[in-house]
Amino acid sequence: MKGNKNSNKEVASEMFVARSLDETRFWSRIMKEHSLFLRLGFRCEDTQLIAEANQFYHLFEQIERRAHSFTNQTDPEQIRRFNSEVQQAATHIFAFKRKVLGLILTCQLPGANNFPLLVDHVSREANYFRNRLIELNEGKLKPLADAIIKENVFFLRIMADHAKFIGHLLDPSERKLVDMARNFSNDFDELVFQARDLEGMKPHSQTVPLLDQFLDQNRVSVASLRDFKKTARDLIEECKIKSIIHPLLADHVFREADRFLTIIDMFEAHLTGATPHSK
Template sequence: MADAFIARSLNEIQFWSRIMKEHSFFLRLGFRCEDTQLINEANYFYNLFEGIEQKSYSFREDVDPATIQQFNMEVHTAASHIWAFKRKVLGLILTCQLPGQTNFPLLVDHISREANYFRNRLFELNQGKLEPLQDAIIDENVFFLKIMADHAKFIGHLLDPSERKLADQAREFSHDFDQLLYQAKDLESMRPQSQTQPLLSQFLDQNRVSVKSLRDFKQTAKQLIEQCRIKSIIHPLLADHVFREAERFLEIIDMFEGALTYSGQQVAIRH
């Protein structure tokens, strides 16, 4: 049990601390030259999460769980602070106090949702109170389907308008994931009656197909951007960033399907 806690904690921190670091970089790119205070804050968070990321790789397998619990608390505090920074930036944008900056309000909201997800996960790990499987399947998919829908919208808006074919594909993915999100929200509102093994299994199967398609689209776009073969204002790191998040979602779906199959077998054995 202690080994699972350590492995899960470090896995979450290694993935999400890199994401938080990159969020700081993307925000900084969108600020105006005169926004020196905001730029300095973004730089602070970049360095903070780079340090956390490096530290997370320094722990040995036999580390004391109490040490990881303390580390989780430190990272939770950092995630809470970057969440507050992102919400502050969103407020400034929505009240028109940063005219000319280039961070979409939806993007700032998006990255603040990810910071909130990260800090909540660390809290749950430290409390030893992860959600029951059936609740986790629905809640994780609601969260990640919204993330994927947002990504498709960002890609569509950051491509050059002359990239008509790719922009159309991005819009199609946006619509597809909006529909999947609505379906997930319906399943959410129908629980606990909706939390049957057949319904949840179909839910995961359907989402996997669409996430794989979007992941492949992101991978192609990433390669085209890196090779300077398409016109866009998408930073190559952003292309890689959204690709990694789709990969993460697929890993979570696979984990859930395995756990759901196992729990179904257990029920069958008991009966």
């Protein structure tokens, strides 16, 4: 019996390390890229904001590098300390993003090129990242029914935002692509409302059939948007369409859609015991 307890503890520790490193490797790169995108949107005279963005870029570049230097066999206590350190960094970049949003909304950065919704969007992702690290350090590893709806509300809104950004950053003459982006925006706005309706019906809505159908429906739309993003990314990289979308931004939003699909598969496997869908 004692052997089983020790074995379970080891499995939990390995899962904690693997999940922690996966989150930090993914989101530290995202935070690093946010710093770049914000910097590109500032005016040349915003030297202080540019310097702060550069500092965050280098901070998360270092964190990303360190995350890749650890392995799944690294001491869990070392990872726990690393999570706390990274969580502090995520908290600081969250505060920076909210400060920038405040400056934009009070018209103190006229002529800058960061949409208020984009700055709000990247701050929500920083908040998500820091909360995820806190949850991991508190031992919240398993995807609960509560988390399924909450995570989907978060990511569906992220996908809706992406569609809006793409539509606004494409050249207006790219009418067909702008139309497609607008349709995706409308589709995901509807999915966000549906997810919030399901959230409002908790706990009665947290049945396996309802959640399974919820995940299936979201997967179809997310897979379609991911494929659209991949096509747009490839066309931008090959200079085949007109836009002011940075190639890295195109790849960035593609990776986030891909991440959401992985999370949907993880939730469905937890719900039904099924093998995750192949991409």
